[in-house]
Amino acid sequence: MLVQCTGRTATENLEKKHTYHLDSVYALVLPYGFSTPEIPADNRLTKRRVRLGRYLFFDPVLSADSTVSCGSCHLAERGMADTVRFSTGVNGAKGKRNAPALVNMAWQPSFMRDGGVPTLEMQVLSPISDPLEMAFNIAEASERLMHDSFYVREARLAYGRNPDPYVITRALAAYQRTIISGASDYDRYQKNRPSHVLSTSAEKGYRLFFSHKTDCSKCHSGFNFTDYSIRGNGLYRNYRDTGRARITFRKADVGKFRVPGLRNVAVTAPYMHDGSLQTLEEVVEHYNRGGQNHVNQDSLIRPLGLNAREKTDLVAFLQTLTDTAFLQKSMNYE
Amino acid sequence: MCNRYHSFLLVFFLLIGVSCEKENDRDPENEEIAECGNSGPQGTLRLNFHANWGGQNMALNTAYTGAGGYRYNIEMIRFFLSDIRTTDSLETENMVKDIVLMDYNDAVLRIDIPVEAGNYDGIRFAFGVRSDWNHSISPADVAPTHPLGINGNMHWDWSGEYIFIKFEGKADTTATGTGLFDQNMQLHLGNDTLYRERSWTGIPYTIADNQVTAIDFDFDVAAFLTDGTNHLDMKTQNINHTSMSQLPEAILFMNFFSEAFTLQ
Structure with a gap:
């Protein structure tokens, strides 16, 4: 289990419907307040599948020169995000977007910063083939794995077939669906509001976050602090990266990106699609300023008129979203 | 939920299509879903596609003069050639092949399709x-040799979409047409808006x-770059990744391209 057992399991119903042995079912433990995620019928979670995916995630075997793994840029101690603006891929290549935090992916309806990829299984292909990341071909990666008796055995046990592209994409997706974080001070506060969990400043920030004064929670809503929408936050007046428009070709989508979740946000700096903001203070200041007035900027982004105390309170609240137990447990999986 | 269900069914049937290929020891490149349930008398519909360059015989890696007076x-x-359907006099349509990846390397591209x-x-x-x-199929979901599979190398993984056509080569765009072929042409085009349908009726x-x-x-490959009035300039429009x-x-290219196909 990745998180403390505070709720029901998502597999309770699945166990009745599917024929695989009960022992092999991976019991996805959901934190308080989390809904049951929809797991694809062709990739039900089992312990072997998740384990295989975890090995693949932290193994550089999927990159062209075997130097870069998924875990190279999605650091467990950083909430599965990177510490730098643009991650380093094979041969020192630099990416063009900031590596997102891979947390609570089981609920995410679309992937990539622009939301262009519809499934987690499909998303897995992108970093492997991206010349700025792993610079490899999943078919060649599969051939490489075929020479590794461990992966051949585990793939056959998990999926009944060799470690082919189907298995690689399924296993990596299965593992990522188990990366769940929801045991922060905020969650403890939500559960029964003990007075000692949040500091006075954080509690004020909590109220601000969910208030009409900031409207933060209009987009950063729900247990994962995102409504998964694609919006323009007015980071620039002119965008170098066209964002969602890269997928849709619509001018109205220039500068729009998927609203990120905020779980563990205090440890996932730098921020924004291009990692251009280094601190939470800079992020809060950006929103307080009301963005740069880009033509596609969301109407919710407007000058907030926060004073210094209020900005500090907001940051204090965002810091309560850190799930320390998750960070420690995730590191143990590497 | 409904879309996901349909996507699952689609992938399921594609995989079933692959399994049919294995069972019957057929060429996966020339198989499709529709065959699996076909049990009545059937023959073969052979589609031949003859390449030419402005009416001349056409071959890869050979210099031809074309649009803009350049050499190519x-x-x-x-x-991809997809959704191949026969029609009859009652305008009834039957999909006889779902998708084929056409890779030109000979004078004639040929597809043999079992048809009732x-x-x-x-x-x-x-x-x-x-x-x-x-938007629902990934190359990893189907066999590597399936037209939509890994081997085709026709997928943009960053957007989860397929490249419809890869048109590559080199051009000599010097005014005299006597220079080196040092202008790379790389047109990788794909997007729903670039999907083009053609139909021919009255051909019993x-x-x-x-x-x-x-x-x-x-x-006519020369017509991929021009319709006689407008043309794509391979001096400035030679790289396109949509x-x-x-x-x-x-x-413009996809319009030219789809209209370059004519019935003999």
């Missing part, structure tokens, strides 16, 4: 990948049991 050396023409015996009146197909397939043909019936098409700013040229 074509190295790759790879594209009977009388037909027309044929239609499309260039590209149908939107519902384009009969598919007889265990017989081969051929329909021959010509495609970005937002490149979409107008991509649309």
